[in-house]
Amino acid sequence: xxxxxxGNWPFTNQLSGFSEIDRLRNDxxxxxxxxxxxxxxxxxxxxxxxxxxxxxxxxFYIRSxxxxxTLEEFDVTxxxxxxxxxxxxxxxxxDEKVRYHRREREAGKFRRQFNLPSDIxxxxxxxxxxxxxLMIVLPKAESSKPRKIAIDA
Amino acid sequence: xxTQTQDIQAREKQEVSSASExxxxxxxxxxxxxxxxxxxxxxxxxxxxxxxSENVSIDLQNDVLTLTGVPTVSTPGQEDVVLQEFDTGxxxxxxxxxxxxxxxxxxxxxxxxxxxxxxxxxxxxxPRKIQIAEG
Numbered sequence: 001x002x003x004x005x006x007g008n009w010p011f012t013n014q015l016s017g018f019s020e021i022d023r024l025r026n027d028x029x030x031x032x033x034x035x036x037x038x039x040x041x042x043x044x045x046x047x048x049x050x051x052x053x054x055x056x057x058x059x060f061y062i063r064s065x066x067x068x069x070t071l072e073e074f075d076v077t078x079x080x081x082x083x084x085x086x087x088x089x090x091x092x093x094x095d096e097k098v099r100y101h102r103r104e105r106e107a108g109k110f111r112r113q114f115n116l117p118s119d120i121x122x123x124x125x126x127x128x129x130x131x132x133x134l135m136i137v138l139p140k141a142e143s144s145k146p147r148k149i150a151i152d153a
Numbered sequence: 154x155x156t157q158t159q160d161i162q163a164r165e166k167q168e169v170s171s172a173s174e175x176x177x178x179x180x181x182x183x184x185x186x187x188x189x190x191x192x193x194x195x196x197x198x199x200x201x202x203x204x205x206s207e208n209v210s211i212d213l214q215n216d217v218l219t220l221t222g223v224p225t226v227s228t229p230g231q232e233d234v235v236l237q238e239f240d241t242g243x244x245x246x247x248x249x250x251x252x253x254x255x256x257x258x259x260x261x262x263x264x265x266x267x268x269x270x271x272x273x274x275x276x277x278x279x280p281r282k283i284q285i286a287e288g
Contacts (some may be wrong), residue, residue, distance in 0.1 A: 048163040050239040052234035061232060065202035065239060067266030089161060097191050104185040105200055108161040117235065131225070132202035132266015 031051075048110045050086060057145070059077065060116055060138040067132030068105075076136065078125050083136065086111040118144035166239055169246070180242035184222070186266075188248075195252055195272045200265040201244045211261055211270055218248045222268065 049064040068089060075086040091107040119141035127136045167183040184288040201209070203224030210221040222244040250272070259272040 026237040031255070043222045046163050049164055050165075052237050052239060053235040055235050056231045056233065060235065065266070067202040069265060087174060091187075094196075095191060098189040098196075100187070100189045102186055102188040105187050105198065106161050106185075110161045112237075129243050129262075129265070133199070133224075 019024050045113050049112055051085075051112065051114060053114070053116075055140075058140060060120065060140065062114070062134075062136040062138070063131065066110075066133045066134050069129065069132070071129060071135075074127075074129065074134070076127050076134075078120065078138070080122075081120065083114045083116065083138070084111065085114075085134070085136075091130045120144075168240075168242075177243075180240060181245045182240075182242050183246050184220070184244040186246065189250075190274075192274075194274060195250070195254070197248070197268075197270045197272070199246065199268045199270075200266060200285070201263075201268050202264060203241065204244065204263070204268075206263040207232075209261070209268060210217060210264055211259070213272075215260065216250050218250055218270075218272070220244070220246050220248075220268065220270070226231065 001105045026044060036153070049066050052063045054061040054063075062085075064085065066089065068091070073090065075084075077084045077086075083135045086109075088146065089107050091105060116138065120138040121141045122140045125136065127134065129135075164185075169181050169183045181265055184201050186200075187198040197218075198222070199220055199222075201224075202221040204222035205225055208223040208225070209222045210219075214222075224241055224243075226241070252272075253275045254272045255275045260271045260273075262269055
């Protein structure tokens, strides 16, 4: 393998050379595969909150990182295939006397709509908020689950 | 009184690499922080979504404060990706402190993925009068 030989040459550099290549390969793999879901090519809508949507045979799973919320500040609604995650993130004011060195965390309102690729059973949708991570489990409607069709001879 | 609120902008998580080599694989991200101080203490507030309190480590050595948080992985292997907009990985960030901190009194709490670390300053050293002996 070419990579191995090149990596072997400056013997002292072997380890870092490899990890660099590994990293590049990982990044490339990431670009090519994981970022492209079933919805094809769409990398990010660029709207807060960013979403990860997965599915298995029975459910869709939506995960989102929205730290520092209280449950009342969330407004999650489901209509047909459409999921809306809205809310307002508040950052409590500190004492007036403090001097800020850095303010990177953002407060404000957000609203994100997302269309799932198939129908869901609205009545059984569940949402959880743990450690600042929102997770919504949306069971697929019976009608949109794949069904094996028996073929008559 | 009403306060004007702005919409939150989506920001991609910032990947970091630490100076020392990692013993565990996986990507690392820099948590967003607020840092402020008053006369008594320096406070750092960091967003670490998905991290339970037992997975947070706060380390202060030689004036370097290291915050690390490992999120719990909740993705069973059976799931297929429909859309992926963010990556998950360890949170890691270091700060060099210019104040002298009372290590024994450092306090931290984690609330819905927000870590708050309070670092009390050591009060100003009392000036000590040095007697000069004559002769």
